[in-house]
Amino acid sequence: xxxxxxxxxxxxxLHRAPAxxxxxxxxVFAATTVALSSPWWLGGACAxxxxxxxxxxxxxxxxWPLLRTLALLVVLILAVQxxxxxxxxxxxxxxxxxxxxxxASLFTLVTRVEDxxxxxERALGPLRRFGVDPERVGVVVGLTVQAxxxxxxxxxxxxxxxxxxxxxxxxxxxxxxFVVRTLRYADELGEALAARGWGDRGADDVTxxxxxxxxx
Amino acid sequence: MIEFEGVGHRFGERVVLDGVDLRLTQHRVAFxxxxxxxxxxxARMVNGLVVPETGRVLVDGVDPARHGPAVRRRVGFVxxxxxxxxxxxxxxxxxxxxxxxxxxxxxxxxxRAARALAEFGLDGYAEHPAHQLSGGQKQLLALCAVLVGxxxxxxxxxxxxxxxxxxxxxxxxxxxxxRQQVLMLTHDLDLLDDFDRVVVLDGGKVVADDExxxxxxxxxxxxx
Ligand SMILES: Nc1ncnc2c1ncn2[C@@H]1O[C@H](COP(=O)(O)OP(=O)(O)O)[C@@H](O)[C@H]1O
Ligand SMILES: [Mg+2]
Numbered sequence: 001x002x003x004x005x006x007x008x009x010x011x012x013x014l015h016r017a018p019a020x021x022x023x024x025x026x027x028v029f030a031a032t033t034v035a036l037s038s039p040w041w042l043g044g045a046c047a048x049x050x051x052x053x054x055x056x057x058x059x060x061x062x063x064w065p066l067l068r069t070l071a072l073l074v075v076l077i078l079a080v081q082x083x084x085x086x087x088x089x090x091x092x093x094x095x096x097x098x099x100x101x102x103x104a105s106l107f108t109l110v111t112r113v114e115d116x117x118x119x120x121e122r123a124l125g126p127l128r129r130f131g132v133d134p135e136r137v138g139v140v141v142g143l144t145v146q147a148x149x150x151x152x153x154x155x156x157x158x159x160x161x162x163x164x165x166x167x168x169x170x171x172x173x174x175x176x177x178f179v180v181r182t183l184r185y186a187d188e189l190g191e192a193l194a195a196r197g198w199g200d201r202g203a204d205d206v207t208x209x210x211x212x213x214x215x216x
Numbered sequence: 217m218i219e220f221e222g223v224g225h226r227f228g229e230r231v232v233l234d235g236v237d238l239r240l241t242q243h244r245v246a247f248x249x250x251x252x253x254x255x256x257x258x259a260r261m262v263n264g265l266v267v268p269e270t271g272r273v274l275v276d277g278v279d280p281a282r283h284g285p286a287v288r289r290r291v292g293f294v295x296x297x298x299x300x301x302x303x304x305x306x307x308x309x310x311x312x313x314x315x316x317x318x319x320x321x322x323x324x325x326x327x328r329a330a331r332a333l334a335e336f337g338l339d340g341y342a343e344h345p346a347h348q349l350s351g352g353q354k355q356l357l358a359l360c361a362v363l364v365g366x367x368x369x370x371x372x373x374x375x376x377x378x379x380x381x382x383x384x385x386x387x388x389x390x391x392x393x394x395r396q397q398v399l400m401l402t403h404d405l406d407l408l409d410d411f412d413r414v415v416v417l418d419g420g421k422v423v424a425d426d427e428x429x430x431x432x433x434x435x436x437x438x439x440x
Contacts, residue, residue: 007305007306007343007345009343112305112306112309113304113305113306113309114304114306114308114309114312114313114326118322135316139313139316142304143303146303146304146305150299150347153347184300185299185300188295188297188300188301189300189301189303191265191295191300192293192295192300192301192303193303194265194288195263195265195288195291195292195293195295195301196288196293196301196303196313196314196361196362196365197285197288197289197317197365198317
């Protein structure tokens with residue numbers, strides 16, 4: 001099970017909140033954590049995110065992998081930042097990351113990608129006359145969320161295979177198959193999208209009318 | 217109707233297809249041949265994912281090389297590995313994704329997707345994470361997501377290669393009785409009994425083209 005990118009069905013207030021405003025809130029929240037530099041305020045932000053997980057009644061089995069990933073990140077970042085910036089600054093950076101990643105993953109847990117895509121489409125609608133294709137941007141956003149989950153899944157199974165061969169410490173035993181499988185996934189996904197009519201840049205809108213008659 | 221007229225293709229130096237001439241009017245046509253015999257390349261030409269170097273392909277008179285997007289809207293494609301064709305997190309969303317470019321109104325999509333899932337024996341799975349379905353269910357989902365767009369032609373590239381025997385059968389059953397013309401590439405010869413026509417490819421050439429019985433016999437000889 002991956003840490004990010006999969007919806008957890010539920011009926012809490014957060015699940016029922018409309019996707020558009022929720023997304024806006026997440027963006028503002030993340031921006032605010034960047035602006036804040038008091039560890040107290042940032043700690044408060046983290047507590048707020050944790051409260052959000054409780055309110056949404058996200059089951060522990062979904063929270064665990066997230067916590068593990070966050071803990072790993074925090075340890076790495078703390079070590080590096082401590083060295084460069086000292087303990088106080090390092091703590092601030094870590095709290096910021098926990099708050100921002102926490103709120104983002106909570107959002108993906110309570111929001112169906114379909115709704116997110118719709119929200120993005122609606123929000124970008126007015127930009128259509130500047131040449132933006134809101135549908136396309138919406139789908140790209142949805143796919144990105146989905147891809148994060150898929151990549152985490154690939155990483156998991158590659159790590160498992162490496163462990164089965166007793167190579168859990170080897171970086172190449174992880175990196176080589178991970179890169180190969182990721183590239184193959186990207187390749188096949190691109191082809192599958194094209195086959196489902198999403199690879200095309202509206203290119204033949206001109207020709208569509210005159211070809212249609214041939215099919216009927 | 218799908219026509220291949222003098223179709224040839226190379227990848228680099230390697231000749232992958234060589235002078236393929238076919239007029240496929242039958243409802244159910246299968247392609248068999250060894251790995252690397254050019255089946256997938258031929259199939260991808262039907263919806264313009266690969267453009268032939270020489271000759272041309274026509275789908276109901278339209279050339280996918282020139283009108284790719286228009287043809288792709290009429291040609292549904294099921295790949296071997298369902299994991300790379302399911303692009304949305306849940307089964308329901310993935311089917312609804314196919315409806316985005318159709319004229320089904322936004323608010324009807326979820327209900328329409330749920331109904332389509334039910335037809336494929338996946339009722340109750342709309343909210344289910346797609347990647348946690350079994351292999352057989354995933355491939356049925358992929359087929360469902362393609363057919364909900366109501367294409368005129370369905371191309372399946374080894375759709376049952378990763379499935380167990382029971383799921384192979386289940387998938388093949390889904391293909392019978394479809395309105396669509398079906399082109400299936402496969403190594404599962406026992407699924408071909410009720411096909412109208414079987415084309416055998418070898419080294420990029422058509423070496424047999426007949427009813428299932430004789431064509432499969434020819435293919436078995438070839439493999440000895
Ligand atoms: N994108 C590609 N680039 C280079 N070679 C390719 C590509 N796709 C297929 N081939 C080569 O073309 C040949 C035929 O492949 P393919 O059509 O996939 O055969 P089949 O589906 O019958 O196994 C193989 O030798 C394969 O290696
Ligand atoms: Mg193939």
